Amino acid sequence: MKPGTKLKSAVCDTEVMVIRGSDVEVMCGGALMSEDTPAEKSAIDTAFAEGTLIGKRYVDSDGSVELLCVKPGKGSLSIGGASLQLKEAKPLPSSD
Amino acid sequence: MNISLILQMAADADPERIGLVCDGERWSYRAIQRAAHGAAANIADIGCSHIALLDESSEAAPIALFGAALAGIPYVPLNYRLADTDLAALLQRIAPAYIVGDVERAKRLAPEGGHTFCSRKDFVAAAEAAADTASGEEREGEGIAAQIFTSGTTAAPKAALLRHSNLLGYILGTVEFCSATEDDAQLVCVPPYHIAGISALLSSFYALRRIVLLPAFDPDDWLQLASAERVTNAFVVPTMLARIIERIDEGVQADLSALRAIAYGGGRMPPELIDRALDLFPETNFTNAYGLTETSSTIALLGPEEHRSAHNSSDPAVRARLGSVGRPLPTVELEIRDEEGKSLPAGECGEVYVRGEQVSGEYRGKSALDAEGWFPTRDAGWLDSEGYLFLAGRADDVIVRGGENISPGEIEEVLMSHPAIAEAVAVGVPSTEWGEAVAIAIVIRPGCDRPDDTTLRTLIKDRLRSSRVPERIAVLDEMPYNEMGKLLRRQVRAHFQDN
Numbered sequence: 001m002k003p004g005t006k007l008k009s010a011v012c013d014t015e016v017m018v019i020r021g022s023d024v025e026v027m028c029g030g031a032l033m034s035e036d037t038p039a040e041k042s043a044i045d046t047a048f049a050e051g052t053l054i055g056k057r058y059v060d061s062d063g064s065v066e067l068l069c070v071k072p073g074k075g076s077l078s079i080g081g082a083s084l085q086l087k088e089a090k091p092l093p094s095s096d
Numbered sequence: 097m098n099i100s101l102i103l104q105m106a107a108d109a110d111p112e113r114i115g116l117v118c119d120g121e122r123w124s125y126r127a128i129q130r131a132a133h134g135a136a137a138n139i140a141d142i143g144c145s146h147i148a149l150l151d152e153s154s155e156a157a158p159i160a161l162f163g164a165a166l167a168g169i170p171y172v173p174l175n176y177r178l179a180d181t182d183l184a185a186l187l188q189r190i191a192p193a194y195i196v197g198d199v200e201r202a203k204r205l206a207p208e209g210g211h212t213f214c215s216r217k218d219f220v221a222a223a224e225a226a227a228d229t230a231s232g233e234e235r236e237g238e239g240i241a242a243q244i245f246t247s248g249t250t251a252a253p254k255a256a257l258l259r260h261s262n263l264l265g266y267i268l269g270t271v272e273f274c275s276a277t278e279d280d281a282q283l284v285c286v287p288p289y290h291i292a293g294i295s296a297l298l299s300s301f302y303a304l305r306r307i308v309l310l311p312a313f314d315p316d317d318w319l320q321l322a323s324a325e326r327v328t329n330a331f332v333v334p335t336m337l338a339r340i341i342e343r344i345d346e347g348v349q350a351d352l353s354a355l356r357a358i359a360y361g362g363g364r365m366p367p368e369l370i371d372r373a374l375d376l377f378p379e380t381n382f383t384n385a386y387g388l389t390e391t392s393s394t395i396a397l398l399g400p401e402e403h404r405s406a407h408n409s410s411d412p413a414v415r416a417r418l419g420s421v422g423r424p425l426p427t428v429e430l431e432i433r434d435e436e437g438k439s440l441p442a443g444e445c446g447e448v449y450v451r452g453e454q455v456s457g458e459y460r461g462k463s464a465l466d467a468e469g470w471f472p473t474r475d476a477g478w479l480d481s482e483g484y485l486f487l488a489g490r491a492d493d494v495i496v497r498g499g500e501n502i503s504p505g506e507i508e509e510v511l512m513s514h515p516a517i518a519e520a521v522a523v524g525v526p527s528t529e530w531g532e533a534v535a536i537a538i539v540i541r542p543g544c545d546r547p548d549d550t551t552l553r554t555l556i557k558d559r560l561r562s563s564r565v566p567e568r569i570a571v572l573d574e575m576p577y578n579e580m581g582k583l584l585r586r587q588v589r590a591h592f593q594d595n
Contacts (some may be wrong), residue, residue, distance in 0.1 A: 004097035004261070017101065019268065054109055055273020068268065070105055092270050092425070094282075095359045095385035095394040096292060096299040096331055 001026075006070065007033035011044040014052045014073030021065030028052070029075025048083065050076040058084040097260045098234050099241050100165040102267060102302045103129050103158075109274050110304055117281075117325060118154050118309040125304070128158055134226035135163025135219070139194055140235075142212050146190040146243065148172040149288055150183075151197030152311035156216045157288045158297050159223055160196055161242070165260065168237025173244065173289040177579060180205055186245055186253065187211070189460075242294055243460070244389050247578065255460035256389045258294075265453030266392040267298050269427035276305035281354075283322055283330040285310040290580060292362060295393035296331060305329065315339040319350035326354040331385075333362040335581035338369055341376060352377070361385035361394070363581040364487075367419055374407045386421035386485065388473055390464070392454040396430065396485050398422030413480070420484040428452040430485065431470070432478055445478040445503055447491045476503060493585055495524035496532050500563055504585075507566075510559045511536065511552070516544035519575050523585055525568060525592045535568040535592045539575060546571055568592055 001007065005018045011029035026033045030045025052058070054072045059065065060079050066087065067077065077084040103125070106115065111126035139147060147164040149157060149172070157173070164171035172190050174183065176198060184205040187193070191209030195202045196219045203213055214222070241260045245253040282300045284307055286292045300307045308325045310318055313336055322330065332340070337360060344350070358373070358380055365384065374382060381400035387393040398420060406418040424430040431439050432446040440446045449470045457464045457471035465471050476488040488505035495502040504522040511520035519539040527533035540546050553565050576587040 017097070054105060057268075070101060071108065089272060090426070091272055091275070093359070093381060093383040093397065093399045094299065094303070094305075094329055094357060095270070095361070095383050095387075095397050096282075096296040 001035075005035060007035060007067075008037050009033055009073050009075050010038045010042050012041065012073030012075040013071055014069065014075050014077075015071035016052070016058070016067040016077070017070050019057065019066040019068050020063075021060075021067075024065055024079055026065075026067065027078045028073070030078070031075075044075055048076045048078055049074060052076060053086075057087040057089070059087045060084055097239075097264050098165055098236070099260050099263050099267075099298065100132065100162050100234055101264070102298055103132060103162045105273065106301050106304050113278060113304060114306050115301060115304070116155055116158065116307045116309065118311070121155070123155055125301075128155070128162070130227040131155075131159045131220065131223040132162035132166060133230040133232045135159050135223035136166035136232075137226045137230035138222055139163060139167035139169060142194055144169065144192050144194040144212060146170050146172045146193040148174050148187070148190055148193045148195045149197055150174045150176055150195055150202055151216055151288070152176070153284065153288045153293065153309045154216055154311060155309075156196055156219055157293070158301070159220060161294065161297060163223065165241055166232070166234050168235030170238075170240040170243040170257070172242070173287075173293065175245070175247075175287070175289045182253075189255065190243070244289065244291060244294075246389060247580075247582070256456065257458045257460060258389075258392055258456050259458070262392045262454050262456045263294075263298060265427070266295065266394075267302050269452075269454065270394065270425060271299050271302045273302055274304045276300075276303040278306075279326070279354075280329065281306045281308050281325050281327045283308045283310060283318065283325070283327040285313045285318060285336065286331060286333070286362070286580075290362070291387070291389040291393050292331060295387075315343040316348060319343060319348055319352075322352055322355060323350040327352075328354050329357045329359070330355065331359045331361070333581040334360060334365045334369060335363070335577065337373060338366075341369070341372060344376070355380055357381040357383065357400070359383040359385055361387065361421075363577075363583070365419075370403075370418055371407065374403060384421055386487065388475075390455070390457050390471060391428075391450060391452075391473075392456060394425065395428045395450050395452070395454070396421045396424045398484075416486075417480075417484050420480070420486045422485065423483050424450070424485065425452075428454065430479075433472075437466075440478075442479045442481050442483075445476060445488055448473045448475045448477045448485070448487075476505075490585075493523070495522065495534055497524070497527075497534065497563055498530040502534065502564060506560060507534065507536065507556060507564050510556055511538060513559075514547060514552075514555060516541055516547050518542075521575060521583065521585065521588050522566070523589045523592070525589065527567065533567040534564060535570070535589075536566040537570045537572050537575070537588050537591065539572055570595070 009028035010031040107125040107129040116123040187206035384398040507522040524532035
């Protein structure tokens with residue numbers, strides 16, 4: 001994966017676009033995400049079932065991976081067992 | 097990456113919400129998305145290399161922008177105000193293109209080149225007709241979302257390229273997705289060929305803020321539309337704001353009670369105009385945005401609170417910030433450098449350099465970025481101790497007199513302090529003795545007497561120094577501006593050469 005890659009959840013409707021980061025295994029709802037749409041959805045791990053929100057950005061603890069949720073779903077995102085955190089963006093006044 | 101993601105997310109999040117209003121017609125996000133998919137399918141069938149818009153703003157602009165993005169070719173909005181010969185040259189540079197808009201003129205100017213011509217109405221109808229069978233597949237192409245020809249104030253227009261990654265970097269870094277409510281409406285009156293015309297579409301689609309298009313700016317139409325559509329946000333260039341205020345002063349009535357925010361940019365804001373606007377609209381949030389085509393729009397901004405605190409302050413340093421363009425965006429790095437490329441400390445004037453994802457700095461055939469990715473804007477400026485950026489004209493406008501660099505801005509500022517002077521411009525003119533000498537052109541305030549030459553020279557000598565004293569002085573009826581309110585210094589220079 002590289003910036004621009006879209007990853008789909010294997011357990012729910014979640015889809016994310018990679019903004020930053022490369023070659024890491026991103027999980028959603030406890031299952032590995034992939035570029036392909038799963039033929040059949042697998043069961044969600046209840047430990048990662050807080051859901052994703054469209055338009056929100058998710059980051060790992062050191063900020064090396066950043067994902068944009070482009071389709072929401074029931075699963076939540078994690079890398080190596082650690083949940084990704086919602087990135088708080090300071091709102092800017094509209095300038096266009 | 098593809099900017100079509102912006103439209104897709106908006107259409108997924110709230111398909112039936114109205115995203116665009118133009119000429120009384122209302123378009124939902126779903127309707128725009130369907131038309132964009134149809135346009136992409138038609139583009140693929142034609143096999144053109146660019147899609148060009150030779151037209152005023154309408155629903156065709158976002159349909160062409162997103163349709164081109166999905167089809168993987170650049171969207172090229174053209175300046176319909178260009179003279180025939182200049183426009184013909186640009187049409188040649190984008191062949192074979194799918195040209196939407198003024199079919200008669202485009203056919204006459206570019207009969208060769210394999211172009212496909214289509215009126216606005218036919219383009220939109222064909223896009224809607226193809227929507228049902230369109231795949232919606234997104235193609236990468238060269239990764240270029242938009243190609244914008246610069247205004248070419250110094251030489252032939254350059255084809256500035258904005259990649260999907262630049263525009264998405266800008267939008268994702270500055271706009272919160274779906275941050276607008278259904279009551280929010282953005283009045284867009286800048287022409288589609290200007291970078292602000294593109295960024296306005298992208299920002300508002302991503303925020304899910306309804307766009308209200310005003311295809312040709314007229315202050316009375318602006319006021320009428322702002323009132324009728326309960327507009328909450330607007331972007332204007334300073335000359336537009338001046339004309340709107342003029343009409344309000346002349347008694348034109350409009351209900352602007354919904355108007356929460358006015359952003360402005362695209363040219364220098366006269367201090368007395370912004371002061372007047374802040375008094376006239378005491379509840380409105382003003383934002384000054386500074387950006388370039390090559391930087392995907394805004395790179396620095398002066399926000400609403402900063403406007404109010406500067407406006408209400410008695411501290412000269414804080415008040416002066418109304419004349420700044422604010423601070424760089426958190427996602428952009430900005431430096432002032434001297435001619436050798438050395439970074440300059442606060443207070444020293446040099447050239448503005450920027451770096452960031454949104455900064456393209458790329459033209460067809462070459463990139464202007466240095467090895468570390470910095471873009472030289474060719475704008476001169478300096479930062480104050482708090483990081484506020486002050487612009488001092490184009491780096492090319494610097495007057496070099498006997499090896500000494502003189503910023504036109506410092507001379508103009510001193511001249512503007514004279515109560516009889518409405519506008520002042522300093523330019524370099526050829527001099528056998530100094531290489532270049534200072535010449536000034538001024539416009540006298542109505543009802544005031546022209547200050548004599550000695551008064552003007554003494555004013556500059558006392559406030560600056562003798563090297564800044566103008567050799568030539570001209571009084572003009574008005575300064576030459578282009579339609580976006582950009583001062584045409586070359587025409588001021590030409591005035592001195594012709595006389």
